[in-house]
Amino acid sequence: MRHRGQWNGNFCGHSVLGAAWMRSPSERLSELLTTSGLCTRAQLEQCEPFVRQLCQDLPDFDSVWLDALIQQRVLTPWQADQILHENGVRLSAGRYQLQESLGRKTYLAKDTQQGTVFVLRSLEHSDAAQNPQIARRMEELLTSIERPRNSAPASLILPTEMVAERSPDASVSETGHSVYLVTSCVRGWSMEELLIRGGRLPSAVVAEIGRELLVALAWLESSRLLHGDIVTRNVRLSTRGGVHLTAPFVKRFLQPQFAMTQELTLRDCDGVAPELAGTGRTADSRSELYALGCLLWQLLTSRPVVLTADPVTRLMKQKDHDIVDVRIPVPDCPEWMSRIILSLTRRSPELRPASAAEVLKQWRTHSGNGLSACKALARSMPDHSLRSRTQSARRPVVRKSSWMWPATATAVLATLVILTARSGVLPKTLTLSTFSDITAALTSTADNAVEIQQPSASRSGPLSTGPLPLPAVDVDGFIRLEPGQEYLAEPREFPGSLQIVCKASPTAKILIREDVRWQLRARAIAIQGVTLSQRPVTQNDVQRPAKTGQKIARQMLEAQCSSLAISDCVIQSPASADNFQGIEWRRPNSEAGIIMIRSTVFAGGGYGLSFNHPPHRCELENVLFANRGSGMLCEFQKGDAESWNLLCTNVTQRFGFSLLDTVIQKDGLKQVQINLTSSECVYSPQMAIVRLQAPEVMRPDAMRIEFRAGESGNPAVVPPDTRPAVYIDRRLNQPVSLPEAQVTDTSLLLAELTFYDGNSAPDDERSSEWFTAALFDFEGPKLTPIMPGIDPVRLPRQVSPRN
Numbered sequence: 001m002r003h004r005g006q007w008n009g010n011f012c013g014h015s016v017l018g019a020a021w022m023r024s025p026s027e028r029l030s031e032l033l034t035t036s037g038l039c040t041r042a043q044l045e046q047c048e049p050f051v052r053q054l055c056q057d058l059p060d061f062d063s064v065w066l067d068a069l070i071q072q073r074v075l076t077p078w079q080a081d082q083i084l085h086e087n088g089v090r091l092s093a094g095r096y097q098l099q100e101s102l103g104r105k106t107y108l109a110k111d112t113q114q115g116t117v118f119v120l121r122s123l124e125h126s127d128a129a130q131n132p133q134i135a136r137r138m139e140e141l142l143t144s145i146e147r148p149r150n151s152a153p154a155s156l157i158l159p160t161e162m163v164a165e166r167s168p169d170a171s172v173s174e175t176g177h178s179v180y181l182v183t184s185c186v187r188g189w190s191m192e193e194l195l196i197r198g199g200r201l202p203s204a205v206v207a208e209i210g211r212e213l214l215v216a217l218a219w220l221e222s223s224r225l226l227h228g229d230i231v232t233r234n235v236r237l238s239t240r241g242g243v244h245l246t247a248p249f250v251k252r253f254l255q256p257q258f259a260m261t262q263e264l265t266l267r268d269c270d271g272v273a274p275e276l277a278g279t280g281r282t283a284d285s286r287s288e289l290y291a292l293g294c295l296l297w298q299l300l301t302s303r304p305v306v307l308t309a310d311p312v313t314r315l316m317k318q319k320d321h322d323i324v325d326v327r328i329p330v331p332d333c334p335e336w337m338s339r340i341i342l343s344l345t346r347r348s349p350e351l352r353p354a355s356a357a358e359v360l361k362q363w364r365t366h367s368g369n370g371l372s373a374c375k376a377l378a379r380s381m382p383d384h385s386l387r388s389r390t391q392s393a394r395r396p397v398v399r400k401s402s403w404m405w406p407a408t409a410t411a412v413l414a415t416l417v418i419l420t421a422r423s424g425v426l427p428k429t430l431t432l433s434t435f436s437d438i439t440a441a442l443t444s445t446a447d448n449a450v451e452i453q454q455p456s457a458s459r460s461g462p463l464s465t466g467p468l469p470l471p472a473v474d475v476d477g478f479i480r481l482e483p484g485q486e487y488l489a490e491p492r493e494f495p496g497s498l499q500i501v502c503k504a505s506p507t508a509k510i511l512i513r514e515d516v517r518w519q520l521r522a523r524a525i526a527i528q529g530v531t532l533s534q535r536p537v538t539q540n541d542v543q544r545p546a547k548t549g550q551k552i553a554r555q556m557l558e559a560q561c562s563s564l565a566i567s568d569c570v571i572q573s574p575a576s577a578d579n580f581q582g583i584e585w586r587r588p589n590s591e592a593g594i595i596m597i598r599s600t601v602f603a604g605g606g607y608g609l610s611f612n613h614p615p616h617r618c619e620l621e622n623v624l625f626a627n628r629g630s631g632m633l634c635e636f637q638k639g640d641a642e643s644w645n646l647l648c649t650n651v652t653q654r655f656g657f658s659l660l661d662t663v664i665q666k667d668g669l670k671q672v673q674i675n676l677t678s679s680e681c682v683y684s685p686q687m688a689i690v691r692l693q694a695p696e697v698m699r700p701d702a703m704r705i706e707f708r709a710g711e712s713g714n715p716a717v718v719p720p721d722t723r724p725a726v727y728i729d730r731r732l733n734q735p736v737s738l739p740e741a742q743v744t745d746t747s748l749l750l751a752e753l754t755f756y757d758g759n760s761a762p763d764d765e766r767s768s769e770w771f772t773a774a775l776f777d778f779e780g781p782k783l784t785p786i787m788p789g790i791d792p793v794r795l796p797r798q799v800s801p802r803n
Contacts, residue, residue: 679710
């Protein structure tokens with residue numbers, strides 16, 4: 001497979017189709033995708049324009065094609081990773097396509113015939129010679145439960161069939177390849193995930209969970225079957241509030257007897273009854289009840305039944321002592337529940353109840369038959385709506401015929417020529433006017449805003465007695481700066497990729513005259529390890545003659561390029577300037593535009609970042625917006641896409657009016673939708689997360705905001721009184737909340753926020769300068785042990801730490 005640094009065929013991976021140069025993946029990748037059914041050749045051709053936009057003048061490596069297929073939802077990130085790194089995991093089993101890894105030899109898979117999602121668990125044994133025997137026994141078991149399957153309770157998820165990696169038409173018991181057990185997919189959360197995210201469960205919820213699990217075990221007993229692995233990861237709460245016991249039979253078939261080996265882990269010890277440890281004894285109904293008792297005890301306490309890091313010690317303690325009464329760590333546990341759990345977890349099997357049906361009869365007298373507590377818990381989960389809906393596949397971009405490109409380019413060029421003057425956003429009363437008039441009104445409403453205090457100077461001292469002229473661009477397009485040194489900004493232009501780099505700490509400082517903007521022009525611009533700030537005009541500066549009618553520049557840096565990448569930088573706008581933009585990105589004509597911001601701080605007055613058009617791709621990671629105005633400003637003009645995606649990861653916004661202001665120009669779009677995907681973010685705006693200013697003719701129902709959660713981790717955490725989105729009501733002449741029907745904000749987690757202060761921040765002098773902007777804690781469920789928002793340690797340093 002073609003990796004980084006390898007060329008694809010002739011002339012940078014291009015092939016000739018008519019008179020146009022077409023890109024194509026490597027033959028090996030194309031054959032792998034098509035023969036495995038992951039992608040058709042038509043879908044590859046439809047992704048070609050998107051790959052062209054991503055690559056620009058660079059070769060189209062296979063990794064770029066995989067990235068395009070991921071963004072077009074043809075492949076999942078896990079599938080692309082397996083293909084790229086050649087991990088040896090097959091991506092298909094029979095008619096099922098493996099889409100994601102859910103755990104140890106467990107995968108989420110899609111039925112290519114029905115289009116539904118299932119869970120596949122591998123039955124591959126460590127001893128490959130036993131695989132045919134295991135498959136044969138499982139096939140006999142599935143045949144035996146075919147008749148009683150219809151009477152199984154809803155709380156028990158039984159396997160439906162077995163499939164092989166290859167030769168799906170052959171009998172799986174005769175093939176030498178690995179086989180998978182297919183079960184339905186329960187959308188929701190495992191008990192293990194609930195304990196990690198929110199701590200112990202209420203006793204009312206545990207009462208309903210215990211009853212549903214006992215119903216499942218009683219049915220298995222009546223069918224003379226055993227589950228074999230009753231642990232927190234195999235019990236799931238569905239988005240509708242149902243309780244389901246999953247993964248039956250798998251562990252019992254792969255490991256009929258529990259063995260204490262050198263590879264033993266604490267995870268392997270979950271649910272193991274004392275009589276099974278090192279005795280060679282097989283499991284029975286009483287050992288199943290012991291596992292159930294340990295599970296319920298753990299749900300009530302949010303910790304294992306024995307606290308130890310050694311699996312052997314854990315087994316020995318369970319063998320020598322009964323598990324303590326659950327009311328000792330949880331005094332509010334009902335007496336009847338603790339009594340039953342105590343009887344289930346006796347170390348001697350003869351002292352436990354004889355059957356699950358017997359325990360179920362006792363349990364039901366106290367728990368009832370409803371699931372109201374479980375349903376309430378499911379509805380309260382912040383990602384409830386995200387897990388409830390089925391993610392639909394997105395159709396790839398359809399490539400137009402080659403003769404359409406000249407006409408399209410001409411039309412876009414003509415549109416850009418007649419564009420009107422740019423507009424901006426007011427913090428309170430937004431009106432359509434010139435950009436200078438709009439941003440000038442910020443002064444009257446931002447008097448009480450807070451400013452991040454910057455360090456005074458580098459402790460190590462500057463490298464010279466004064467600022468140096470900015471170095472010229474070398475032949476490779478680099479401007480290399482020294483750490484801690486000050487430089488005077490000068491305009492730079494380069495036909496290719498321009499890179500301004502300082503790779504050591506502290507950051508280099510570029511000083512920009514307060515009466516001019518610093519202009520950079522290139523096809524692609526990358527800035528790393530730099531602090532941008534203004535300086536006053538001195539007598540030694542060359543006086544620039546003012547032109548008639550010329551407006552004073554209100555941008556510190558104007559970057560005109562198709563691709564802008566900023567990392568490890570501090571953009572310090574003047575604190576008193578509200579009619580200001582730290583960085584203004586201007587898109588060249590007919591360019592798509594890519595913005596990538598990493599580990600960067602925007603502070604001071606006005607906006608931190610602005611776009612004259614929405615970029616095709618905009619990603620922010622570990623970014624702090626501490627501006628008095630707003631974090632970002634984006635304008636929508638005629639010819640722009642009606643839908644714009646903004647991806648934020650570990651982004652913190654503080655002190656300003658909003659994270660994003662959008663201005664829709666007159667005679668521009670008829671409708672607009674903004675999709676803000678947030679993962680591990682913290683937004684604390686004074687007014688709203690998103691503010692919109694639209695022409696008078698655009699109604700509110702033409703504006704839509706969708707807040708999306710990332711694939712994992714915490715969503716966006718915001719204060720409870722934060723409004724998701726506001727727009728200007730022309731009749732009231734003031735901002736009002738966007739109608740609820742136009743806002744999808746189920747992924748926002750409302751919680752009281754506590755940030756670090758001078759006393760709680762670490763005293764270590766090597767700590768980050770930005771700890772006071774980091775989140776200390778918030779009230780609500782935590783999906784990860786690390787607080788959302790910025791990682792201050794990864795943000796750039798402006799001073800050198802003492803040794």
